[in-house]
Amino acid sequence: MPAKDMDRVVSLCKRRGFIFQSSEVYGGIGSTWDYGPLGVELKNNVKRAWWRAVVYDRDDMEGLDAAILMNRLVWKYSGHEATFSDPLVDCKSCKKRFRADHVIGQRCPECEDGELTEPRNFNLMFETYVGPVRDDSSLAYLRPETAQGIFVNFVNVQQTMRRKLPFGIAQIGKAFRNEITPGNFTFRTREFEQMEIEYFCKPPKYLQPGEKSDIELHEEWVEERFNWYVNLGIDPSRLRKRVQRPEELAHYAKATVDIEYLFPGSLGWSELEGIANRQDYDLSAHSKDVSEEDLERLKLVRNLHSTQRLDYFDEAYVDPVTGKRGARYIPYVIEPSAGADRATLAFLCEAYDEELVGELKPEEIADLQAARTAAIKSIDKKLSDKKLEPGLAEQLTAIKQRLQDTDSILDVESVCNLAGSERVEALKKLRQLAARLCDEYSRVVLRLHPALAPIKVAVFPLKKNEPRIVELARSVSALLRPVCRTVYDDTAAIGKLYRRQDEIGTPMCVTIDFQSLEDSTVTVRDRDTMKQQRVSTSELVDYVLRRLE
RNA sequence: GCGGGCGUAACUCAACGGUAGAGUGUCAGCUUCCCAAGCUGAAAGUUGCGGGUUCGAAUCCCGUCGCCCGCUCCA
Numbered sequence: 001m002p003a004k005d006m007d008r009v010v011s012l013c014k015r016r017g018f019i020f021q022s023s024e025v026y027g028g029i030g031s032t033w034d035y036g037p038l039g040v041e042l043k044n045n046v047k048r049a050w051w052r053a054v055v056y057d058r059d060d061m062e063g064l065d066a067a068i069l070m071n072r073l074v075w076k077y078s079g080h081e082a083t084f085s086d087p088l089v090d091c092k093s094c095k096k097r098f099r100a101d102h103v104i105g106q107r108c109p110e111c112e113d114g115e116l117t118e119p120r121n122f123n124l125m126f127e128t129y130v131g132p133v134r135d136d137s138s139l140a141y142l143r144p145e146t147a148q149g150i151f152v153n154f155v156n157v158q159q160t161m162r163r164k165l166p167f168g169i170a171q172i173g174k175a176f177r178n179e180i181t182p183g184n185f186t187f188r189t190r191e192f193e194q195m196e197i198e199y200f201c202k203p204p205k206y207l208q209p210g211e212k213s214d215i216e217l218h219e220e221w222v223e224e225r226f227n228w229y230v231n232l233g234i235d236p237s238r239l240r241k242r243v244q245r246p247e248e249l250a251h252y253a254k255a256t257v258d259i260e261y262l263f264p265g266s267l268g269w270s271e272l273e274g275i276a277n278r279q280d281y282d283l284s285a286h287s288k289d290v291s292e293e294d295l296e297r298l299k300l301v302r303n304l305h306s307t308q309r310l311d312y313f314d315e316a317y318v319d320p321v322t323g324k325r326g327a328r329y330i331p332y333v334i335e336p337s338a339g340a341d342r343a344t345l346a347f348l349c350e351a352y353d354e355e356l357v358g359e360l361k362p363e364e365i366a367d368l369q370a371a372r373t374a375a376i377k378s379i380d381k382k383l384s385d386k387k388l389e390p391g392l393a394e395q396l397t398a399i400k401q402r403l404q405d406t407d408s409i410l411d412v413e414s415v416c417n418l419a420g421s422e423r424v425e426a427l428k429k430l431r432q433l434a435a436r437l438c439d440e441y442s443r444v445v446l447r448l449h450p451a452l453a454p455i456k457v458a459v460f461p462l463k464k465n466e467p468r469i470v471e472l473a474r475s476v477s478a479l480l481r482p483v484c485r486t487v488y489d490d491t492a493a494i495g496k497l498y499r500r501q502d503e504i505g506t507p508m509c510v511t512i513d514f515q516s517l518e519d520s521t522v523t524v525r526d527r528d529t530m531k532q533q534r535v536s537t538s539e540l541v542d543y544v545l546r547r548l549e
Numbered sequence: 550g551c552g553g554g555c556g557u558a559a560c561u562c563a564a565c566g567g568u569a570g571a572g573u574g575u576c577a578g579c580u581u582c583c584c585a586a587g588c589u590g591a592a593a594g595u596u597g598c599g600g601g602u603u604c605g606a607a608u609c610c611c612g613u614c615g616c617c618c619g620c621u622c623c624a
Contacts (some may be wrong), residue, residue, distance in 0.1 A: 006617095007617080014559085015560055021616085024615095026598095026614090027613095029614090030615075184617095188623085188624085248623095266618065271623055272624075274623070337624060339624030343624090357584080395618080432561080432563085435561060435562080436572070436573090440585080462583065465579085492585085493583095493586065494581090496586090497585095499584070500585085502585095513582055515582085530584065532583075
């Protein structure tokens with residue numbers, strides 16, 4: 001079972017060195033997060049798995065790492081300067097928010113004589129200045145998406161790599177958006193990392209018999225990307241494809257399918273990746289000499305600055321009417337655009353698990369029941385009380401329902417953390433009790449796919465006051481270190497050492513005991529089943545590598 | 550940005566105007582032949598930050614920053 005609420009994942013991330021709030025010693029800065037020692041391993045593994053799947057495992061892809069700072073004209077012609085700025089107004093009485101260009105006059109459209117605030121301009125792009133002079137001519141933006149770096153390099157990559165359509169370009173990199181409302185941990189942040197593909201293909205009218213259309217290639221990419229998450233451990237029941245309705249589509253998109261993950265808690269179904277069919281919009285936008293009818297069809301302004309036409313010479317093309325060979329045209333593009341931080345967060349949430357180990361004592365069960373009854377009573381009292389804020393009644397009712405339906409300490413504790421619980425004193429008491437019992441009777445285990453796990457193997461001596469065992473354990477650790485990420489630990493009793501590694505998702509623990517001294521075998525303990533297997537040290541490297549596949 | 554909640558040790562929380570505490574975790578030592586065992590000891594907080602009220606503030610008030618829940622957003 002994956003995490004039941006995000007708070008527990010956030011807490012684990014901080015406690016175990018995955019993710020820290022940025023600039024914490026100065027009180028933080030809104031919506032930025034730092035990846036700690038284990039977080040950077042996890043996120044690197046996610047990015048590496050993506051790069052492997054979309055670049056190395058295919059024969060039709062190239063990689064790219066474009067600059068974050070780009071010529072301002074890129075953002076003028078991509079449309080971001082115009083469309084990435086939304087002037088907004090708020091109603092002072094009903095507190096609703098509207099886009100200024102959707103409101104007629106000075107009054108709120110929803111309530112009588114609601115006064116509106118002055119329009120505030122939210123340009124979602126971060127601005128900076130390049131060079132010593134701070135004026136308009138040196139204005140630049142931190143890129144709000146990595147995609148444009150690929151588009152403006154289309155011809156460079158196609159020609160230097162001698163590629164024929166269809167082929168794609170993959171890029172991983174930071175992007176920046178001054179989001180109005182960041183939040184939900186690393187899900188929506190102002191600085192984030194994208195994993196984007198632009199897959200260039202022939203427009204429908206230039207297809208030869210047997211070639212796949214943009215529509216088919218779009219569908220293939222949706223399948224491929226969906227399966228990537230599943231192969232790395234996301235349960236398909238928490239992953240879905242959502243086809244955007246025609247009215248949702250951006251004007252440049254012919255079709256978009258979102259891949260959504262069911263995050264824990266209030267975040268719920270949320271987008272990990274969007275796969276769009278952008279047709280020839282982007283390459284046309286950055287090209288000179290685009291025809292009038294194409295400009296009109298794509299609702300583009302004429303590009304007066306670009307020095308190039310980002311097109312493609314298709315020598316295989318045969319005109320069905322004239323029989324003439326060869327054609328020059330601007331390709332279509334399919335864009336699978338994923339969030340590296342979002343994927344990482346999804347894998348963390350999916351992998352997070354708590355399970356009971358051991359039985360509660362009768363008096364502990366009795367205490368728990370008493371506290372639960374008191375909490376339910378308390379909720380009833382609160383609910384029958386005067387008017388509550390909007391939403392609170394629903395939240396409390398949901399908490400009460402879930403409290404009645406369960407008697408597992410794991411559930412009780414997570415229910416006590418739900419939104420609204422802080423308003424009922426008895427729930428706080430119940431949570432304290434449940435938390436104490438959970439500490440004693442449960443283990444937290446991150447069931448990460450081995451390819452994603454930050455540490456692959458941990459090596460322990462069974463007894464740390466036995467020098468021969470310690471020495472052998474250190475040498476086994478040294479044996480594995482060049483092969484995969486390995487740590488050695490002897491600072492606690494064996495049970496605690498196992499639990500520590502469970503919590504950070506280490507798939508295997510190797511333990512050296514007395515028998516090891518005699519026959520050079522060690523035990524390998526599995527994270528998920530806690531089962532052990534004896535393996536000869538001479539076969540250990542092969543065994544570990546096989547298990548990591 | 551608006552409304553609601555919150556901010557105390559690394560984590561989870563207690564202390565409700567009178568000397569800041571507990572559990573877990575961490576570290577050191579002893580012990581222990583396999584799942585957060587035990588014993589001894591230790592480090593750790595200018596109570597987010599700044600101001601005010603008061604003889605006295607973690608506690609009351611104001612501001613600010615940050616987090617969470619709703620309106621927004623779409624990687």
